[in-house]
Amino acid sequence: MTTSAPESILDVISELLIERFEVPPEEVRAGARMRDLLTDSLMVVEMAIAVHETLGVKIEEEEVRGSTLAEFAASVEARRTDR
Template identity: 75%
Template structure:
């Protein structure tokens, strides 16, 4: 994956966090733990659905709880290129 493709996945996920989940934009940074951005279980489930609908990649709830934004975007990007 190229840097620009990785950055665009980070941007898509960041946009979802800000627009759909109303996370303050200043909190959405690559090193932010996803568990801090998605503060409850419902948000985690909804993000997994949104990522699948938007990027065509299935993700597990545990991935969303155990990674930073950058790590999560990297995992999603790897799955997109593996298809």
């Protein structure tokens, strides 16, 4: 599995983290664990919904918890291109 994603998807998810979830911008790095950025289970659920609404990609909560920001963005991008 690749851990890189086109900058646009990474940027969109980073913006969601900063704007919607109020994660400090200095913490939003490609290698940051999503479970560290989204500190409670409600935030994880809300991120799954936000990604679906914004990018049209359905994701599972475990995918959010178990990856870095870059891995998560790459996974979302792979699903967008599979359509």
